[in-house]
Amino acid sequence: MKERQAPRGLPAPMKTRRVRFASPQMVLCLIQVAPALAALAVFRYFPVLSAVWHSFFNWNGFDEGRFTGMANYGELFSDPVMGTASLNILAYVVIRVALNLVFPLLAALLIHHLGSSRAAYPYKALFTVPLVVPTMVVLLVWKFIYNPHDGILNRFLSFLGAGALARDWLGDFGTAIYAVSGLGFPWVTGIGISGFGMLLYLAALQGIPSELYDACAVDGVSGARRLFRLELPLIARQLYLVALLTVINTLQTYVPVMVLTSGGPGTASMVPGLYLYLTAFSYDRFGYACAIGVVMAAVLAALAAFQSRLNARAESAT
Amino acid sequence: MKTRTLAAGAAGLALLLIAQPLSARGQKDAAQEAAKQIKIRMYASEYTPRARAQSDRWDPPTYLDKLRGEYRKTHPNVDIEFLPKIPSGPEFDTWFITQFKAGNAPDIGNQLFSEINRNYQKGWFLDLSPYLEKPDPYVAGNAHWKDIFLPGVISTGTAPDGKIYLLPTGINGTAIFYNKAMFQKAGASVPTTWKEFMEAQQKLKDAGFVPFAFNMNGARYCSNWTLRCLQDMLMDSKLNTIKGISGPIERTTIEGAGVSQKELVAAIKKGTYSAKDPQWQEPMRLLKEWSRYWDPSFASLDQNGAYMQFVTGKAAMVWMDISRVKQVAVDSLRQFDYGTFSFPTVTKESSPYSTGIAAPAIGGFTGDGEYLVDALTEKRGTREASIDWLMYVTAPEHYIPMVNDLGYYAPGLKDATNLSPALEPFVQAVQKGVFRMETYLRGLTVKYADQYYQTMQEYLAGRKDLPQACEEIQKYMNQAADDLVAQNGWTDIR
Numbered sequence: 001m002k003e004r005q006a007p008r009g010l011p012a013p014m015k016t017r018r019v020r021f022a023s024p025q026m027v028l029c030l031i032q033v034a035p036a037l038a039a040l041a042v043f044r045y046f047p048v049l050s051a052v053w054h055s056f057f058n059w060n061g062f063d064e065g066r067f068t069g070m071a072n073y074g075e076l077f078s079d080p081v082m083g084t085a086s087l088n089i090l091a092y093v094v095i096r097v098a099l100n101l102v103f104p105l106l107a108a109l110l111i112h113h114l115g116s117s118r119a120a121y122p123y124k125a126l127f128t129v130p131l132v133v134p135t136m137v138v139l140l141v142w143k144f145i146y147n148p149h150d151g152i153l154n155r156f157l158s159f160l161g162a163g164a165l166a167r168d169w170l171g172d173f174g175t176a177i178y179a180v181s182g183l184g185f186p187w188v189t190g191i192g193i194s195g196f197g198m199l200l201y202l203a204a205l206q207g208i209p210s211e212l213y214d215a216c217a218v219d220g221v222s223g224a225r226r227l228f229r230l231e232l233p234l235i236a237r238q239l240y241l242v243a244l245l246t247v248i249n250t251l252q253t254y255v256p257v258m259v260l261t262s263g264g265p266g267t268a269s270m271v272p273g274l275y276l277y278l279t280a281f282s283y284d285r286f287g288y289a290c291a292i293g294v295v296m297a298a299v300l301a302a303l304a305a306f307q308s309r310l311n312a313r314a315e316s317a318t
Numbered sequence: 319m320k321t322r323t324l325a326a327g328a329a330g331l332a333l334l335l336i337a338q339p340l341s342a343r344g345q346k347d348a349a350q351e352a353a354k355q356i357k358i359r360m361y362a363s364e365y366t367p368r369a370r371a372q373s374d375r376w377d378p379p380t381y382l383d384k385l386r387g388e389y390r391k392t393h394p395n396v397d398i399e400f401l402p403k404i405p406s407g408p409e410f411d412t413w414f415i416t417q418f419k420a421g422n423a424p425d426i427g428n429q430l431f432s433e434i435n436r437n438y439q440k441g442w443f444l445d446l447s448p449y450l451e452k453p454d455p456y457v458a459g460n461a462h463w464k465d466i467f468l469p470g471v472i473s474t475g476t477a478p479d480g481k482i483y484l485l486p487t488g489i490n491g492t493a494i495f496y497n498k499a500m501f502q503k504a505g506a507s508v509p510t511t512w513k514e515f516m517e518a519q520q521k522l523k524d525a526g527f528v529p530f531a532f533n534m535n536g537a538r539y540c541s542n543w544t545l546r547c548l549q550d551m552l553m554d555s556k557l558n559t560i561k562g563i564s565g566p567i568e569r570t571t572i573e574g575a576g577v578s579q580k581e582l583v584a585a586i587k588k589g590t591y592s593a594k595d596p597q598w599q600e601p602m603r604l605l606k607e608w609s610r611y612w613d614p615s616f617a618s619l620d621q622n623g624a625y626m627q628f629v630t631g632k633a634a635m636v637w638m639d640i641s642r643v644k645q646v647a648v649d650s651l652r653q654f655d656y657g658t659f660s661f662p663t664v665t666k667e668s669s670p671y672s673t674g675i676a677a678p679a680i681g682g683f684t685g686d687g688e689y690l691v692d693a694l695t696e697k698r699g700t701r702e703a704s705i706d707w708l709m710y711v712t713a714p715e716h717y718i719p720m721v722n723d724l725g726y727y728a729p730g731l732k733d734a735t736n737l738s739p740a741l742e743p744f745v746q747a748v749q750k751g752v753f754r755m756e757t758y759l760r761g762l763t764v765k766y767a768d769q770y771y772q773t774m775q776e777y778l779a780g781r782k783d784l785p786q787a788c789e790e791i792q793k794y795m796n797q798a799a800d801d802l803v804a805q806n807g808w809t810d811i812r
Binding site for chain 1: 383534535536615616617618619623627632763764765768772773775779781787
C-alpha cells in the first residue's frame with residue numbers, strides 16, 4: 001500500500017486506522033452518540049415525519065383524526081387566505097432580501113474603507129450592539145414608530161412638510177404588509193439576520209488581499225468600479241449566503257406580523273406562517289396546518305436548492 | 319419557725335399536687351388547639367392583596383388582607399393564605415385544570431362559570447347548595463345565605479345538573495365613557511337613542527373633535543360589543559324563529575343564553591339565520607354608518623390605544639369595560655371631567671327592524687369574585703372553615719368596602735349600600751339583561767369569527783359593498799355550520 005505523501009512544507013497527514021463496523025470500538029462510538037441521535041430523531045425528525053403523516057388527516061391535534069387523503073392539499077391551493085398570504089410573503093421576502101443585501105453591505109463598506117481598525121472599532125460596535133436587543137422590544141418600538149397619532153414616522157413627515165403622506169401605516173390595506181416588512185431602519189441590524197450580514201460582509205472584505213487593492217490603485221480603479229469589479233465578486237459567497245438565509249428566515253416569519261397587525265386589516269398582512277399558527281392553535285385544524293407546513297418546507301427546500309445551484313454556477317464562473 | 323416552714327412546705331406541696339393535673343390539662347388543650355389549626359388556601363384573583371410595585375400607577379388592593387386580620391381575631395385557629403395572582407387567559411386556565419387534576423387546587427378558587435360548566439362533571443367542585451340554605455352568621459337577620467345575592471348570582475352559578483358549584487359574585491359590564499368638556503363645547507347632549515348618538519357625534523365632528531375611539535386591533539371587544547348589541551335589538555323580532563319556538567325569548571344575565579349553538583346551526587341550515595337576510599345585514603349597515611365618526615386609525619387602534627386617545631383628550635368617547643373604571647378615575651393624564659352612558663337604543667327612526675327594545679348589557683356575573691370550593695376540602699378538613707370564610711367575605715359589610723378598594727367589578731349583592739357611585743350603573747345595567755344570541759366571538763367557530771371580522775373590515779374600508787361582504791360571510795357561515803355538525807355529530811340537523 002502506498003503511503004500518502006504530504007505536500008512539501010506541510011506536516012504529514014495523520015495515519016488513520018480503518019475500524020470494522022462490528023468492532024468493540026465502533027459499538028462504543030455508537031453507544032456514545034446514541035443519546036444525541038435519539039434526541040435528534042425524537043425532537044427533529046419525528047415531528048417532521050409526523051407533520052407529513054398528519055397532513056393527510058382531518059386532525060384536531062388530540063384525537064386520532066380521519067384520513068382524508070390529499071383533501072388538505074386540495075383545500076390549500078383553493079384557499080383565498082392562503083393565496084393572499086403567499087403574495088404577501090413574496091413581497092415580504094423581496095423587500096427583506098433587498099434590505100439585507102444592500103444596507104448591511106453599505107455599512108460594511110464604510111467601515112472597511114475607514115482604513116484604520118481603531119477608527120472602525122466604534123462603528124463595528126455601534127452596528128453590532130443592537131443585535132442583543134430582543135426582537136419583541138424592536139417590534140414594540142416599531143409599533144410606536146408607526147403609530148398614526150404620536151408615531152415618529154408621521155411626525156417626521158409632517159416636519160418635512162409632507163404631512164399628506166402621513167397615514168395609519170399598520171391599519172391601511174395598502175401599506176400594512178410593506179410597513180411590517182420594511183421595519184428596522186436603517187436596516188443594518190435589528191430584525192432577522194441583517195446584523196450578521198454586516199459582520200459577514202466585513203469579514204469577507206477584510207479577507208481581500210491588499211495586493212489587489214494596490215493593483216486597483218495602480219490602475220486607477222476606485223469607487224464604484226472597484227466595488228463592482230473587485231469587491232462584489234470576491235464577497236459573492238457571503239451575498240448568496242445572506243440572501244439564502246434571509247429567504248429561509250423570512251418565509252417562515254410570523255411574529256412581526258402577529259405583534260404588529262395580527263394579519264390585518266382584513267387579511268392585508270397575513271403571511272403563511274401566521275395562517276399556519278392560527279389554523280393549528282385557534283381553529284384546531286392541525287391536519288390542515290401540517291399541510292401548510294409541508295408545502296412551506298417544500299418551497300424552502302426548492303428555493304435553497306435553486307439558490308445553491310446559482311451559487312455553484314457563480315463560483316465556477318469566477 | 320420550724321412549724322411555719324413545715325406548713326409552708328405542705329401548702330406548696332398541696333399546691334403542686336393541685337396544679338399538676340391542671341397543668342397537664344392545659345398542655346393537652348394547647349395540643350388539641352394546635353391540632354385544630356386550619357390553613358385555607360384561597361385564589362382571590364384581582365382581589366389578591368399585595369404591596370404597591372414601582373410599576374403600579376395606583377394603589378393595589380389590600381382590603382382582603384384587612385378582612386383576614388379581623389377574621390383571625392375571632393377565628394385564631396384559621397390561617398388564610400392568598401395564592402399569587404396568575405395572568406388571566408390560557409395560562410390561568412391551564413393552571414386551574416392542572417391544579418384540580420393533581421388534587422392541589424386552592425380550597426377556595428375563582429373561575430368563570432363557563433369553565434365550571436365545562437368541568438363540573440369531574441367531581442372537582444363542592445356543591446354549595448346546602449350551605450346556601452344555611453344562614454350567613456355575619457349578616458344580621460339572614461335566614462339563608464343565598465338571600466344576600468342578586469338572583470343572577472344563583473342562576474349563573476347553577477350548573478347544568480342543577481347544583482351550585484360557583485358563586486359568581488362579581489359583575490362585569492361595559493359603558494361608553496365621554497368627555498364632558500368636549501360635549502359641552504360641541505353642544506352635544508348625552509344620547510339615549512341611535513339617532514341622538516349620531517347627531518351628537520356629528521356635532522362633535524363639526525366642532526373639530528374625533529367623536530369616537532373605536533378600536534379593531536387585537537382583542538375585538540369594541541366591534542363584538544357593538545354587533546352583539548345591534549343584533550340583539552334588530553333581530554329581536556326574529557330570535558324566536560331562529561330558536562324554533564313561538565314565544566318571546568327573555569333576556570337573562572347570562573350572555574348568549576337565549577339561543578344555543580346547536581339552535582343557531584340548525585337556523586343556518588334552515589336559512590332562518592342568514593347573511594343574505596336584510597334584517598341580518600342591518601347591524602353591519604349601522605356599523606358602517608357609525609364608522610364615519612371613528613378615529614380614522616380604528617383598524618390599527620387597540621384597546622390601550624383607544625383608552626389613551628380618550629384619556630389624553632384626543633377623542634370624545636370610548637367604549638370600555640368595568641375594569642377601566644378606576645384607571646380613568648385616577649389617571650393623571652386625564653385633564654377633564656367625564657361621564658358614562660349605556661349603548662343607545664336603535665329606534666324606528668333609524669331602522670325599520672327596531673322593535674323599540676333597549677340595548678342589552680354586555681357582561682353579566684363574570685367579574686372577579688367567582689368563588690368555588692374544592693371538593694377535596696372535606697378530606698383536608700378545611701371545608702367548614704372555607705365556607706365560613708366565604709360567608710364572612712360576602713357579607714355586604716365586608717364585600718362592599720373590598721370592591722370599593724379594588725375600584726372595579728361591581729358586587730352581585732342585594733344590599734350594595736356605600737358602593738362607589740362609579741360602579742352603580744353597571745349593577746343596574748346587567749340586571750336588565752344581557753344579549754341573547756352569541757354569533758361573533760364564540761357563537762360558531764373561531765375561524766368563522768376571524769373570517770367574519772376580516773370581511774367586515776374590508777366592508778368598512780370600502781373594499782367590498784354590503785351585498786358582496788354578506789355573500790362572502792354567508793359562505794363562511796355555511797362552512798362553520800357544516801364543521802360544527804360534523805364535529806358534534808348533530809345528525810338530527812339537516
